[in-house]
Amino acid sequence: MTGKLLLAAAFLALTPVAASSAGDCILDNCADQKPLPSPNPSAPSPASTPDRPTGFGRSGPGPRGASVPGQFDFYVLSLSWSPGFCQTGGAKKGRDQCDSGANLGFVVHGLWPQYDHGFPSDCRGQSAPSRIALSATDGVYPDEGLARYEWRKHGTCSGLSPTDYFANAKAARDAVVIPQPFKDAHQDQRWAPVDVERAFIAANPRLRPGMLAAVCQHGVMEEVRICFTKDLKSFQACPEVVRDRCRAPAMSVPPVR
Template sequence: MRRLALLLALLPAPALAQAYQCTPPTRIDPVGSVAPDGPPRRTAVAGYTLAASWSPDYCKTSGDTGSMQCSGRNGRFGFVLHGLWPEARRGLSPQWCRTGPAPSPQELRGNLCMTPSARLLAHEWAKHGTCMAKTPAQYFRVAAILWRSIRWPDADRLSRQDALTAGDLRAAFVRLNPAWKPEQVGVQLSRTGWLREVQLCYSRRFLPAKCDRRHTGASDAAPLKIWRGL
């Protein structure tokens, strides 16, 4: 909690919108309660993972054509924030730590250009945020500060590169973000080699850290395909 407070004090508040084409809906339907998908675990936090999904692949594989993320009515998305996750030093990570206040409609709407799903925002707070922050507003603000500190490679251009590999994506990310090293950038692929997610690994002090085996994902030599769909 102290580290979160320090981060909030040192960094400016982010703007509401992350995706430059995004326009949040004026009305958000109630999300309702979030049912746990696993047991509570109140283990000590040893680091964090910032998980960024590649939205075109999600929209292709999920068939979720009517949602804000995939319909195109509210904007078009590339990388979107899946979530900010606290991690344990060994074993299973903390989750579902306590029953916290539900995010308000205003809090959800203010973060929809970063994570274009009100239900996913509520789920991430209930499952992960309750293990690292006192309120949804604090959790989302920390996630947004980290999110806006990152520059993302041009995945459309990369997708057209011959013999593209996961290492090429890592290298492109590091060129834009010199504070990072390739071993701190996890690349998650589908079984057929399509880009699903980039997972950035942080220490307890929110500094880039080497990813463990769970988050490293594909090796540098792994062939990579990126579904454009934009």
């Protein structure tokens, strides 16, 4: 009998114990042990939550725990399809991007530090970008106002200086080859979201399914989001970002004007 009791005690000692609620934290949430937010059915839908003053929406899970500069897992490069943005409410706010004759297709909406679950936002302790830093955003962002906003909202969480953050945004943009159908797109088109993604994959050999998402609003393509490793040396799988892709069977792709 004594031998059986000893054997049972040894088995229980080797059996894993379920993690406590304090140990169930995820990424930066571990820093302060804040509980993960529970779904709120009365909260506005992600598409209605503005990420920039010119009308874009940042969907997906929001910030969790303390947002600490430099503490994130990967980047999301968001490329705005200017005609789609302008058609879905941006024309009154992003005038430089939407003026007749601007002739803008894909432009940088933002370079976003991202957690595997959620994203940091509005990190503190970083200075506003200087005129010298902002001068490097010309030709990358469609207007300086957006560059300023993106620095405050996302760049402050990169752990970089404004100059280096904007240099990273340009480097990420330059690393992506825009598919030919979107380089001279002066006619209305309709695309299945998956076919837009496949076109980017075909133009960028290292890009794979599960590393990007075409995003739409009201059936109109607004942007393509592409995930990069933190050092920007390669593309990155990002299931949470991909789940936010356009759900429509087909979307309108307005022409460049």
